[in-house]
Amino acid sequence: MTLLNVLNKLKKYNKGNYKQFSLCFSLSVLLVSALTFFMLSPFVQSRLPSGGDSRKMLYMVYAVAVTGCVLFTIYAAGLFLRFKSREVGILMALGTAKGRLSKTIMKEMLLLIGQLSVVSIFIGGMMAFGFGKLYEYLIQSAEGDGFRLSLPGLAGSVVFVLTVSVMIMGMTARFLKRANLIEILTEERRTEPIKKNVDGKYLVTGLILIALGILGGLIVPSIISTIFKRVLGSFTYVFYILVLIGLYKIMVYSVAVHKRGKNPQKYYKNLISFGMLKFQGVSVVRNMLISTLLLAGAFFAIFYSATNYIQGATIAASEDNDMSYRYLGDADRLTMQDVKSIAAAYGVEITDYREVEIARLLGSGVARENYDEEGMLTEEYREKDYYKNFISAGMFSEATGMEVKVEPGTYLYVNRRNNTENYWFLPEDLDMAENTDTGIKKGLIFAGTVEYSSFFYDRGQDGNASYILNDEDFAELKKGLSNKFQMTQVLFNVSDAGDTYAFSKELYARYCKSVPDSMRVMAAYDEYREGVDAGYDYGGLTTLYPKRPEIEVDWKYSPVFVPLLERSFVLTYATLLLIFVFVSVICLVSAGVIGYTRSITVAVKSKRVLMDVKKLGAGQEYLNRILKEQIKKIFVLPTAAATILMFIYYTMILWQNDGVISSNEYPMIGFNIAVCLIVVLYQYTLYCSSFRKSQMLVFGAGTAVMKKRRERDGERI
Amino acid sequence: MLKVEHLFKSYKTGRITYEVLKDVCFEVKEGEFAAVMGASGSGKTTMLNCISCFHPYDKGEITLNGICLSRLSEEEIAKVRNEQLGFVFQDFMLLDGLTVFENVCVPKVIRGEDYKLMEKKAGKLLRLFGIEHIADKYPAEISGGQKQRAAVARSLMNDPLAILADEPTGNLDSRSSEAVIQAFIEAKKTLGATTLMVTHDTFSASYCDRVIMMKDGKVHSELTNNGNRKAFLEDLLDVLRKLNGGENDDAA
Numbered sequence: 001m002t003l004l005n006v007l008n009k010l011k012k013y014n015k016g017n018y019k020q021f022s023l024c025f026s027l028s029v030l031l032v033s034a035l036t037f038f039m040l041s042p043f044v045q046s047r048l049p050s051g052g053d054s055r056k057m058l059y060m061v062y063a064v065a066v067t068g069c070v071l072f073t074i075y076a077a078g079l080f081l082r083f084k085s086r087e088v089g090i091l092m093a094l095g096t097a098k099g100r101l102s103k104t105i106m107k108e109m110l111l112l113i114g115q116l117s118v119v120s121i122f123i124g125g126m127m128a129f130g131f132g133k134l135y136e137y138l139i140q141s142a143e144g145d146g147f148r149l150s151l152p153g154l155a156g157s158v159v160f161v162l163t164v165s166v167m168i169m170g171m172t173a174r175f176l177k178r179a180n181l182i183e184i185l186t187e188e189r190r191t192e193p194i195k196k197n198v199d200g201k202y203l204v205t206g207l208i209l210i211a212l213g214i215l216g217g218l219i220v221p222s223i224i225s226t227i228f229k230r231v232l233g234s235f236t237y238v239f240y241i242l243v244l245i246g247l248y249k250i251m252v253y254s255v256a257v258h259k260r261g262k263n264p265q266k267y268y269k270n271l272i273s274f275g276m277l278k279f280q281g282v283s284v285v286r287n288m289l290i291s292t293l294l295l296a297g298a299f300f301a302i303f304y305s306a307t308n309y310i311q312g313a314t315i316a317a318s319e320d321n322d323m324s325y326r327y328l329g330d331a332d333r334l335t336m337q338d339v340k341s342i343a344a345a346y347g348v349e350i351t352d353y354r355e356v357e358i359a360r361l362l363g364s365g366v367a368r369e370n371y372d373e374e375g376m377l378t379e380e381y382r383e384k385d386y387y388k389n390f391i392s393a394g395m396f397s398e399a400t401g402m403e404v405k406v407e408p409g410t411y412l413y414v415n416r417r418n419n420t421e422n423y424w425f426l427p428e429d430l431d432m433a434e435n436t437d438t439g440i441k442k443g444l445i446f447a448g449t450v451e452y453s454s455f456f457y458d459r460g461q462d463g464n465a466s467y468i469l470n471d472e473d474f475a476e477l478k479k480g481l482s483n484k485f486q487m488t489q490v491l492f493n494v495s496d497a498g499d500t501y502a503f504s505k506e507l508y509a510r511y512c513k514s515v516p517d518s519m520r521v522m523a524a525y526d527e528y529r530e531g532v533d534a535g536y537d538y539g540g541l542t543t544l545y546p547k548r549p550e551i552e553v554d555w556k557y558s559p560v561f562v563p564l565l566e567r568s569f570v571l572t573y574a575t576l577l578l579i580f581v582f583v584s585v586i587c588l589v590s591a592g593v594i595g596y597t598r599s600i601t602v603a604v605k606s607k608r609v610l611m612d613v614k615k616l617g618a619g620q621e622y623l624n625r626i627l628k629e630q631i632k633k634i635f636v637l638p639t640a641a642a643t644i645l646m647f648i649y650y651t652m653i654l655w656q657n658d659g660v661i662s663s664n665e666y667p668m669i670g671f672n673i674a675v676c677l678i679v680v681l682y683q684y685t686l687y688c689s690s691f692r693k694s695q696m697l698v699f700g701a702g703t704a705v706m707k708k709r710r711e712r713d714g715e716r717i
Numbered sequence: 718m719l720k721v722e723h724l725f726k727s728y729k730t731g732r733i734t735y736e737v738l739k740d741v742c743f744e745v746k747e748g749e750f751a752a753v754m755g756a757s758g759s760g761k762t763t764m765l766n767c768i769s770c771f772h773p774y775d776k777g778e779i780t781l782n783g784i785c786l787s788r789l790s791e792e793e794i795a796k797v798r799n800e801q802l803g804f805v806f807q808d809f810m811l812l813d814g815l816t817v818f819e820n821v822c823v824p825k826v827i828r829g830e831d832y833k834l835m836e837k838k839a840g841k842l843l844r845l846f847g848i849e850h851i852a853d854k855y856p857a858e859i860s861g862g863q864k865q866r867a868a869v870a871r872s873l874m875n876d877p878l879a880i881l882a883d884e885p886t887g888n889l890d891s892r893s894s895e896a897v898i899q900a901f902i903e904a905k906k907t908l909g910a911t912t913l914m915v916t917h918d919t920f921s922a923s924y925c926d927r928v929i930m931m932k933d934g935k936v937h938s939e940l941t942n943n944g945n946r947k948a949f950l951e952d953l954l955d956v957l958r959k960l961n962g963g964e965n966d967d968a969a
Contacts, residue, residue, distance in 0.1 A: 264832040271826050275814030612810045615771065616871075617799020618827045619792050 007104060010087050017083040018112075020600075024076030024593060025113065026120045028069040028164070031586045033124030033157030035065065038131055039579060040153040043146065046551070058579055061304070064297035065586040070164060071290050072590045077168045079601060081175045088176070102176040109172050110165075117161040124157060125149055135578055198256040202249045209246030210645070213239045218652055247292060247641055251285045254637055272613060273629035276606055287598045288638045291591045295642035295679065298587035303650045305580035306671050318417045320400065321352075322493040322500075323507070324454045325559035329486030331516045334507075339492070342506055347498030356391060356399045356489040358466075359478045362528055363388035364432035365462070368424050383432055386463040386526045389487065390433060391455070392474035399491060400452055406470040410447035414466040416456035425461035433469075436528075438480040442473060454491055454560070463526040464556070484518070500563040505549060511559055512546035519557045520544065588682060591638070595683070596690045599631045603694030606630060610698055620699070627698060628691055635687040643676045718911055719745040719768070719879050724777035726763055737763045738774070739934040745879065745913050750905050752914045752922040754953070755931035756961060761915045762883060764931070768913070769802065769881050770794045782878050799827050803872030803910075807884035809864040811856040817867045818843065818852040824874040835874075842870035845907060846900045862893025869900040873908060880904070882914040886921045898924045919957065923950035932960055 011018060038044060039062065084105075091101055132147030216239030258274040260267045277284060327333040336353050343350050365385030370378050391414075393406040406412055413427030428446035435441075450468060457464040469477070478486075494500045520541045530538055545551045549564050610623050618626075650672060654665045661669070726738035737760045745751045753761045766772040768779055770786055779786045781801060789797060798804075803824075811820045818839055825835040843849040846866045851859050859867075865885055872880045882901070886894035898921050904910035914925065922928050923946050930937040938956060942949040 264836075268822065268826050268832050268835065269829070271815065271819055272812065272823065275812050275819065278814040609812060612812070613823070613827070614795070615769070615798065615804060615806075615810070616824055616827060617795055617797075617802070617875075619795035619799075621792075622795075622827055 006091070007108060011108075014083065014087075017080055020597060021076050021080035022112070022116055024597065025073055025164075025168075026116050027589065027593060028073040028076075029117055029120035029157070029161055030124040030127070031589065032066055032069050032160045033121045033153075034127040034131070035062065035579075035582055035586060036156035036160065037125050037128035037149050037153035038582065040156055041128070041132055041147060041150050043132060043136065043148065044579070061297060061301045061580060061583045064293075064300070065583045065590075066160065068290070068294040068297060068587055068590045069160075070167070072294075072594055073164050074167055074171070075287070075290070075594065076597065077171055079597065081171060085175070098176065102173070105176060106169065106172060109169065113161075113165050113168060117165070121154070121157045121161065125154070128153070131578075131582070198252055200253075200257070202253040202257070206246040206249030206253060209242045209249065211246075213241070213243030213246060214649065214652070215239070216242065218649070243645070244289075244293075247645075248285065248289055250641070251288045251292075251637060252281070255281045255285055255288075255633065270629060273626045276609055276626070277602070277630050277633060280602060280605055284598065284602070284634065287594055288634065291594050291634075291638035292642045294587045294591035294594070295638060295683075296646050298584040298591070298679065299642060299646035299675065300650070301580040301584035301587065302675050303646065303668075303672050305577045306675070307650075307654075307668050309577055310668050310671065319453050319560060319562050319565070320417075321454045321491040322562045323504070323559070324489070324491050324561075325511055326358075326490070326557055327488050328516070328519055328557075329483035329488065331519060332514065333488065333490075334510060334514050338510070339490075339507065342510065343494070343498070343503050346500070346503035346506070348500050348503040349495035349497060351493045351495060353492040354399045354490070356395055356491065358487040358489055359390045359435075359474065359481055360387045360485040360487055361390050361433040361477055361481075362386070362436050363390075363430050363434075363465075363467075366426070366429040384434070384528060384532075385429075386465075387436075387485070387528055388430070388433070388463060389455070389457075389466040390469050390474060390477065391466065391489075392471045393468050394471045395474075396450075396452075396455075396468050399489075400454075402450065402452065404450055404468055406447060406468055406473075408470045408473055409443065410445045410470065412448050412450045412468040413446070414455040414460075414468060415449045415451050416453045416460060417451045425459075425465070427465075430465075430467065433467075433477055435477050435479070435481050435485075437482045437485065440477060440479070442477055444469070444473075455489070458523045458556070458558075462524070463529070464523065494563065504561040504563040505547075508549040508559065508561060508564060509546040512544040515544075515557060517541055521556050522554045523556045523558075525556050588679070592682070592686045595635055595638070595686055596693075598634050599687075599690035599694050600697065602630050602634065603627065603697045607698045623699065624695065627694055631687065631691050631694055635683050635690070639680060639683040643680060647672060647676055718747040718749075718782060719913065720778075720780045721764070721768065722778045722780075724764065724767060724779065725775045726760075726767055726772070727775055737934050738767070741777070741931075741934070741936055743929050743936055743939070745911060747878075747911055748905060748909045749927065750901060750910075750912045750914070750925045752916055752925040752928045753931060754916060754919070754922055754928055754957070755937070759931040760934040761931050765881055765883050765913070765915045769804065770798060799824055800875050801878045803875070803877035803880040805865065805868045805872050805880060805882035805885045805914075807887040809856070809861075809868050809888075811864055811867060811871075813856055816853050816855055817848065817859065817863075820856070820867055821871045821874060823871060828875060838874060839870070842873055843867075845903060846870050860893065861889045862896045865889060865893070865897045866900045869897065869904065873904055873910060876908070878911060880910055880912040882912060882916075884916055884918075885914060886916065886918050891920070894918065894921055897921075919950060919953050922953055923947075928953060930956055930960060 039058075088101065088105070092098060129147070129149055132149075136147040217236050221236045256278055258267065258270065258278075336350075336355075339353070340350050362384050363386060364381070364383045365388075367380040367382055367385070368377050370380075372378050390411075393404050393412075396414075397403050404412060411430065413430075415427070427449055430446065431444055433442055433444055444467075455466040457466070460466070494503065522539050522542055525538045529536065542553060542555045544553060544555070549561070606627065610626065613626065614623060651661070651669060654668065655661050721741055721743050724738050724741040725736070727734050727736045729735075741760070741764055753764065755761045763772065767774045768786075770789075774787070781797065784797070784801075786794070786797065804810075811817075812823065815823070821839040821842060822835050825838070840849065840852075843852055846869060848863055848866050848870070851863055851867075856864055856867075865888075869880075869882075869885070872882075880901070885901075886897055889897060901910075901912050901914070902924060905912065914921070916922050923942075926942050928940045928942075930939065937960060940949070940952055940956060
């Protein structure tokens with residue numbers, strides 16, 4: 001019999017430990033590779049909005065999920081090595097050369113990890129493929145680039161596996177290098193008590209640190225930027241570390257401190273379970289913290305995607321016209337007749353067709369783009385800022401049915417319904433408009449804001465801002481304006497009859513094809529600024545996807561078709577939504593598995609003590625209660641902490657955006673509450689099944705043997 | 718008080734049956750401090766485990782104050798263990814996460830008793846066994862003798878009908894052993910405790926009122942202490958020598 005034979009036999013005997021490690025490792029690799037394959041597929045990449053917050057948030061949440069999986073795998077490897085320590089110790093004590101043993105075990109680990117990795121990446125790839133095909137079917141992609149797995153996806157998965165494998169092999173090597181044989185032998189039974197001088201101060205400082213973290217990371221920067229117009233920079237994220245430390249302190253307190261306090265009877269009731277948990281304190285707290293982070297990641301992913309979704313839905317619902325698009329004066333446009341004939345082909349009736357005349361005049365403004373040496377936002381007045389959109393009051397009233405009056409020399413700013421101001425751009429910044437063809441200038445005074453969504457382009461600022469002028473002022477400024485600085489806004493509604501979605505899709509395609517190159521520019525493009533800001537890259541011609549309106553394009557003249565928004569907005573956000581949901585599922589699964597395996601470890605470690613307590617006369621009900629109390633702790637605090645903190649944090653983010661929780665944000669809060677309840681329910685279900693499994697592990701077999709004996713012994717003891 | 722009548726117990730390994738206890742009979746009277754001695758494999762620990770209801774038995778009867786233990790349900794057995802029996806184990810079985818004071822409280826904690834009475838009783842027992850100064854220490858911070866005295870105090874928490882002690886001095890040096898035996902004697906004198914102790918240690922057994930000698934699963938003989946401990950010790954050693962065929966004396 002060789003050493004390998006002995007180890008193989010031990011492997012068979014300890015298959016439970018191998019199974020647990022294999023499950024955790026495979027799950028982690030499978031989830032990460034599925035996510036990586038999915039995210040890095042060209043099909044999904046082309047549907048992600050380029051730049052912007054969503055992509056940033058997506059990668060951030062992806063990083064959280066991967067970190068969660070790494071931590072989770074390392075934790076599983078640690079547990080596995082701990083279980084293996086006894087057999088390794090005995091073999092070493094009996095004289096097996098450390099080098100030989102190390103070589104054999106390292107080989108065994110490498111083989112195990114290798115096999116698991118290949119299988120998991122394959123299954124992960126298949127999962128991503130299935131998921132991708134489902135996604136492809138859901139968005140009914142009209143063009144031929146179906147979902148496929150990519151090499152970068154495979155490379156990403158392999159990099160993850162290699163990283164985790166190197167870490168595990170490093171842990172194994174370090175474990176085998178230890179010289180103290182007794183330490184190796186007793187590793188499995190090693191207790192990790194929390195130092196005993198933990199007191200109420202831990203709780204208080206924990207709470208203070210959390211409050212400081214949120215204050216420093218979210219509230220203070222928000223207040224400073226609103227009041228002092230000063231951006232503190234990304235260093236404020238460092239404050240979130242305080243939240244983490246605070247959480248750790250609270251968890252340590254919850255595990256280590258059990259005081260007689262004002263209710264001694266309750267104190268004694270939970271005495272044994274607290275005492276038992278305290279002696280596994282360090283690893284329990286570590287696990288609780290990881291679970292909390294993973295749950296927080298899951299919450300953030302769900303909350304963020306839901307916010308995007310609901311905001312998108314709100315935008316579609318707040319449009320004042322079903323269809324809205326623009327042409328520059330010198331462009332060959334689709335005529336009303338063209339539009340009507342396309343509509344007729346789809347059985348759609350066009351109503352309220354209007355064409356609104358807009359003048360693009362060089363307006364003044366205040367640039368708030370730079371910071372001084374002290375981080376203060378600088379304000380630079382520019383007499384010539386951007387070409388801005390101007391409409392006469394009469395034309396606006398006629399087109400919108402909203403009676404507006406503008407005094408000579410004044411203007412109104414057109415804002416989107418329910419849109420809030422930001423300090424980068426203020427409606428009153430404009431005080432001058434100039435016809436650059438004739439050189440006629442006119443001083444203007446801000447007289448208020450009008451809400452009408454169809455004249456709100458992009459973020460409604462700089463070159464995308466729209467203003468209403470007095471009819472005479474408008475006529476004066478427009479006189480002699482060349483075609484290229486004139487613009488026609490087309491607005492109309494569609495009847496409910498017919499296939500409005502297909503019509504909109506077709507119109508989108510025709511519109512994209514009809515626009516001249518002068519209109520294929522990015523949203524931030526401005527003719528004047530292009531001339532003066534030589535260093536700014538406004539890019540080349542914007543790539544349009546005529547047959548894929550669901551793709552978000554950075555395009556100044558992007559049309560707004562409500563039927564498309566309503567029906568394809570789900571598709572527009574589908575990629576983001578699916579990936580965020582995927583990430584949240586990964587976080588939830590990881591948190592669940594960590595909670596479950598920790599429960600099993602606690603149960604195994606508690607078995608001896610529970611049997612001792614049984615010998616002292618504790619009944620089954622009492623023993624169940626002790627076990628339950630311990631397992632409850634593993635689930636309750638992380639769930640409560642992640643749920644409460646993330647709910648408050650996200651609600652504060654909604655509040656922080658504009659200083660109020662607006663009515664269109666109520667559904668988000670309602671949705672977030674529902675998500676919290678679902679996650680709590682998920683954790684509760686896991687807790688119940690962990691408890692049942694632990695109960696079986698600790699009492700199950702013993703009770704069964706006892707029952708059998710009693711039957712055999714004719715109902716004796 | 719504690720009666721063991723015609724007790725039989727066997728273990729089966731495959732087809733082979735090992736008879737461990739063969740018709741064991743004895744009685745421990747109220748307030749008595751009795752010991753069971755015998756060579757390894759004589760069945761003394763098995764017998765104690767049967768009395769403690771840790772193991773089922775084949776035949777015979779064990780009665781505690783007239784209650785027949787074999788007819789009790791699982792929950793009733795737990796109640797008897799908690800309220801009518803006190804246990805002292807060789808490896809102390811103190812809970813690592815609890816202080817000495819809290820460990821002593823455990824039987825009453827399990828019983829769910831009022832904390833005021835519990836704390837009063839625990840304090841009294843700690844003082845009785847001279848370990849009140851380590852009340853706030855954890856098991857890892859005290860000596861073996863102190864641990865075992867804490868275990869004796871714990872066994873008396875619910876005023877049991879009998880204390881069952883399994884090799885209570887087995888893991889202790891002679892000085893600590895004596896302190897633990899003194900704790901049993903103190904319990905007997907002050908509280909009228911009844912104790913049945915399984916031991917290998919002749920010196921510890923010499924403090925008992927009576928010693929039951931076991932050999933090959935049967936009660937071999939009984940020796941009664943007439944008040945002269947040294948003479949009783951000599952008697953015990955004589956019997957043990959004869960019991961072991963005069964060739965070795967592992968019980969000494």
